[in-house]
Amino acid sequence: MHSLKKGCIEALMGLFRDNTTLELLQDRIAKQELIADDLAREVRGLKLEYIELYDKVRHQMSRMAKRTAVDNRERLVDEVIEEEADGVDPISRNILALRGTPRTAA
Secondary structure (H helix, E strand, C coil): CHHHHHHHHHHHHHHHHCHHHHHHHHHHHHHHHHHHHHHHHHHHHHHHHHHHHHHHHHHHHHHHHHHHHHHHHHHHHHHHHHHHHHCCCHHHHHHHHHHCCCCCCC
């Protein structure tokens, strides 16, 4: 058993005795470092792109919310005017419209 362990260690040490193997490993490590740097740069770019996109979407959503609030106010004013004109509240008007019943004053 001891000789088997010694043989494995000698085989592994033999890999590092050869300068070409050491240079090959250094080249591989350098390539992996370049790849890691490129990936880190890409991630930073994607994070920046995400932040910009999030800001644009948030801005558009706030504009849409404001527009909806203004539309709702205008619709409420219109409904109040219509309710005063025919004496039927908006919910009853919708029910009557679904039934096909003409609007009549209550």
